[in-house]
Amino acid sequence: MRRLPPLNALRAFDAAARHLNISAAARELHVTHSAVSHQVRQLEEWLGKSLFVRHAGGVRLTIEGQSLKQAADQIFSQLQTCCEELAEQAQIAEIVLGAPASFLSNWLIPRLERFEAAHPNVRVRLQTSGTLEDLQKQIIDCLVVSGESWPADVDAVSLFDETIGPVCAPDWAPSFRGPDDLVGQPLLHTSSRPHAWEAWAASNRLDPSLFANGRRFDHLSLLLEAAAARLGVAIAPALLVEREISQERLIAPLGFIKTDATFAFCSKRDQQGGAVRILREWLCLEASTEIRP
Template sequence: MARLPPVAWLQAFEAAGRTLSFTRAGEELAVTQSAISQRIRMLEARLGQDLFIRHARSLTLTEAGRAWLPSVQDAFDRLAHGTAEVFGPEPDAPVTIRATPAIQQFWLAPRLQSFHRQQPETPLRVVTGVWADDFIGEDVDLEIRYGAGDWPHLVQQSLGTDALTPVCAPALAATLTAPSALTGHTLLHTAGFTVGWPDWLDAAGLSEMPARHLWCDTQSMTLRLAAQGCGIALAHRGLVGDPQILVAPFELACPARQQFVLTRPERRSLRPPAERFWNHLLATID
């Protein structure tokens, strides 16, 4: 394998090729325009081909330069992603946790508030993730996922087993004296859950019950509609919070086949503030 040119030369080429300016490349890399020009000349000498056509007041890439630039940029991108995967965000970056909107609103918010009261000097950042993804490409320290826990290369801590039960607005709940009272009401479904209304109705002996149906692809939307009196959602008990917003009118609940799991990359050590937040979340589990 041919020996690679020095990284400083490659940085100069990438910046100059992207900006088509030795001056702007120098400003970006905090060196002089002449330093960029010298590095490019040495790189061209090493490669045995010109990378730029020098005009009086501008630059253009040669055919070889245009062909090589994407490879150099891809190499720097892969290096940045690999560094983030192993070492995580910058030491002084906010502690970042990713979760679905429903988990953020009904489970994470009060725990984040209590942590912030205890350690107000620790910057926190919450980002949204609807479907499970990896940790590459984002400065994410922790993530709460929902599933069976079949995620390789992640440290995983269950947030406890859960069950699903009907929830609705308090005024509507006052009229539901028994499960059979759901007849004719709108049932709010969340797409993608392995346990849903058919399971709960079957457990209640109401599998043939006539009802209206409305489907959403996020649980946060079904819970929002339920809070507005639009119907009855099937929700995890762990996400039922303020009784002034949502009420569970029945005791009957179906065990969930999946669970909420706090995760982090296996290859990456947590920064001290992220580790404190991780431990704080685990301490709140009943």
């Protein structure tokens, strides 16, 4: 148990020590002059020390009073700061957004400052391992993911059509005039989209088996780094390589083709309000107003 004097007495002393006037302290605390005097005397009795020297113009601190005032200033200031921070945190809604790491790093994070400026009371915590199962188990509050169909208990709002295409370093030696020119080239794959090359080949009426081999990478970010380092030709969604293309680290020599999938904002149907709604509407606005190739 802490051995402390009555906190009301400390509060009265703090006000009186700052003003060096009992009446001014009483006005600050919205109590009577006698109430402050009583609290100060109670504190002096508890300590066995005089804290003030009374005179006609008010009071002045004794040496012991000065020591206590210094401690009270520090403690009450820290307490005030902590309480203000807690009160502010109580007004901030935090939501967890799951999405592929490549979407977060290439598209969302460069824009997140705009969201925070527009909605200072909503804090978005990002998680790279988000799946529909995580959403249904409420491990995350919402999810951005590419897909074609959605569970019945999930509300999915389309943000972007998915388009994919080959990307490579700008100075990659071969000159690609058409899809046929990629046959026999060193191809780069990612485990998150293991059959992307075969799907792209089929869409271009090429034999998918000719595009099944090549180097494989766990993450799209590694895939794109390998392509920029001239290790081969990668295939990736246009949405997730826009930054590399704008920075001229990669080019898309044959453009992109549309798939049946879309990038969608997903949330549980019973969780459509509050911060989730704010983030969904902002993402939809960003997606609709963005000028994309």
